[in-house]
Amino acid sequence: MKVLVTGATGQLGSALLKQLKNTNYEVTITSRRKPDNLNFDWVYSDFLTGEGLEAAINEMDVIIHTATSPRKDSKIIDVSEFGNFLNMCQHIKHFIYPSIVGIENIPMKYYKHKYQAEELLKNSSVPHTIIRATQFHRFIESLFLSKPFFKKYFVPGNFRFQSVDVVDFANHLIKMIDDGPQGIADDFGGPEILTLREMADLKIKVNNESNNVVSFSFPGKLYKSFLEGKNTNEHKKVGKLTFEEYLRNKGK
C-alpha cells in the first residue's frame, strides 16, 4: 500500500516517519524543507501555491495529512489550498486528517480554519477519517518561556490541558491505515487533565529549576474556553505517556 505523509518535517510528521520505518508500507513524504536522515522518497510541495501537490499524490492509496501552518497563511494553507488538494484526491482510498479536540468551542483563528477544513473533508467524496487529538506535550512545554531575569513562568495557570504524546498519536494514526475510512473517529486524548500551573510545577520539579509560576487571567471567551477545558475530553484518556514521563524521558 502506498502512503503519503504531508508535513513530513513537522512534529507529528517526524514522529510518523520514525514509526513508519518499521512497517511494510511504501511511504512517500512531502514538505517544503527536505527532512534530515531521509529514509523515504521525498517530493517537494507547497500548500501555499499548490506547487508539487499533483506529483506528490500520484499513485498514492492513503494520505496522512499533517501539513499545517498555525501561525502564517493558515486560511490559505489549511483551508483554500486544502480544498484544492482534496479535489486532486479523488483516487485516494483513505485520507487521514488529524485535527484538534474542541475546536468548534474555542475562539481562535487557527482552530476556526481547522474546523472549516474538517467540513470540507466531510462534504467531499474522498473516503476519510477525521481524528482529533488534544495538544501535544511539546506544545505545552513551549508555553513555559521564562524571562531569565525574573526566573518566573507567566502563564494562565487555571487553563486545563490533557496533553498527549506525539508518538502515541502517530502510532494510532498508523493503525488507522489498515482500519480503513471511519468518517469521524473517537478523540485521542492524553492520559490526564491538569492545569497549566500544575504542568509548570511538574517542569520545575523534573528539571530542578529555580523558576516560580505566576498565574494570570484575562477577560473573554478564549480564556473561558480553556478554563472550562473545552480542549479536553475526559472520556477519551487514550494516550499512555504522561506529561511528567515526557519531561523525564527528554533528558535520556
Ligand SMILES: NC(=O)c1ccc[n+]([C@@H]2O[C@H](COP(=O)([O-])OP(=O)(O)OC[C@H]3O[C@@H](n4cnc5c(N)ncnc54)[C@H](OP(=O)(O)O)[C@@H]3O)[C@@H](O)[C@H]2O)c1
Ligand atoms: N501541535 C499540537 O499540539 C497538535 C495537537 C493536535 C493536533 N495537531 C494537528 O496535527 C497536525 C500536525 O501538527 P504539528 O504540530 O506536527 O505541525 P508542525 O510541527 O507545525 O508541522 C507543520 C508541517 O507542515 C509543513 N508546512 C508548513 N507550511 C507548508 C506549506 N506552505 N506547504 C507545505 N508544507 C507546509 C511544515 O513543513 P515545511 O515547513 O518543511 O514545509 C511541517 O512539516 C496538524 O493538523 C495539527 O493541527 C497538532
